[in-house]
Amino acid sequence: MLTHQGYIMKLSYLLEMENPETHFFRVTMTIEDYSEENMSVTMPAWTPGSYEILDFARHVRKIKATALTGENIELSKKDKSTWKVANGKFRDIKITYEVFAHDLSVHTSHLDSSHGYLNGTNIFLYIEGYKDQTAELIIKPWGDWKVSTGLEKVGDFRYRATNFDILVDSPIEIGNHxxxxxxxxxxxxxxxxxxxxxxxxxxxxxxxxxxxxxxxxxxxxxxxxxxxxxxxxxxxxxxxxxxxxxxxxxxxxxxxxxxxxxxxxxxxxxxxxxxxxxxxxxxxxxxxxxxxxxxxxxxxxxxxxxxxxxxxxxxxxxxxxxxxx
Ligand SMILES: [Zn+2]
The missing domain is CATH 1.10.390.10 (Neutral Protease Domain 2)
Incomplete structure (x- = not known):
């Protein structure tokens, strides 16, 4: 996919839920061939359709950036929803974080031993200036749970979204439903x-x-x-x-x-x-x-x-x- 910089960038999200009873989803965001020296990543403040500011970034913890080669990258909070990633010369970057999900409503996310349900606006960060970037989502469900979502399926537990709007406009139900x-x-x-x-x-x-x-x-x-x-x-x-x-x-x-x-x-x-x-x-x-x-x-x-x-x-x-x- 060509970005507006003319570089070919790759973006993927890995979603894990190893201990559902703790209500934390773990997300690993992998960005390859990024062309700039700084990056800002943002968690939405609201979910389209539910016209209410909920500042989902408050549920994010343990956020960390590294180069794919292992070096630490400085990451600092810029405002209540945005983090600045000082990637410098690194083009291939990994951002990991956890999201607390213990609110079962149509516009929030919920994870416990009975199921996982999520709205992407609460879970996925976007890169400022790159919301039109195609992204791949890989889900590692807990135990024998299955996945149901409107996202386009491209493999076992693998999905593709042509941009961030599509990624977060497809709620995901994970469980034995x-x-x-x-x-x-x-x-x-x-x-x-x-x-x-x-x-x-x-x-x-x-x-x-x-x-x-x-x-x-x-x-x-x-x-x-x-x-x-x-x-x-x-x-x-x-x-x-x-x-x-x-x-x-x-x-x-x-x-x-x-x-x-x-x-x-x-x-x-x-x-x-x-x-x-x-x-x-x-x-x-x-x-x-x-x-x-x-x-x-x-x-x-x-x-x-x-x-x-x-x-x-x-x-x-x-x-x-x-x-x-
Ligand atoms: Zn309505």
């Missing part, structure tokens, strides 16, 4: 279920397929290769909510939301809302919201359109998909 599959327009749709409640797998699968088919009828085309619905079935006290992504969504629900019908209808309506966002907001969005500035607030007066239209369509499409009596 159930996966259900269906196809629409020849495209695979995966439903990930973490946790258990009063769900009926076959019904969820059939109903979500109906929603996707109803949208296909309106738009004539599904603008992705694969789509992933990540559902966290949680206890009543946990935070509920949904967050939209380019080709996936995460929805946290009360594990007993699947019956009676009134409550199941609310669940389907959230599914429809988040799914519609893949067009409205993720592909048609207020200019202020993209390309993203991950360091600070992004102001827009168009949320009425982003959320209002989505609420309207989300419900109307339930009617069109024949799921409402």
């Amino acid at each position: 159930r996966s259900l599959f269906f196809n629409v327009e020849g495209k695979e749709h995966e439903i990930v279920l973490y946790g258990h409640g009063n769900e009926n797998e076959e019904k969820i699968k059939a109903d979500i397929q109906k929603i996707v088919e109803a949208y296909l009828k309106i738009f004539g085309h599904l603008p992705y290769k694969r789509y992933v619905f990540i559902f966290h079935l949680l206890s009543e006290e946990d935070n509920g909510g949904g967050l939209e992504h380019l080709n996936s969504t995460t929805i946290d629900v009360d594990r007993f939301t699947f019956a009676p019908f009134e409550s199941y209808k609310r669940f389907l309506s959230v599914v429809s809302h988040e799914y519609f966002h893949l067009w409205n907001v993720k592909r048609i969005r207020p200019a202020e919201l993209g390309p993203f500035n991950y360091k600070e607030e992004n102001y827009t007066s168009l949320l009425w359109m982003a959320e209002g239209f989505t609420n309207y369509y989300g419900r109307m499409m339930l009617l069109r998909s024949g799921l409402l009596p």
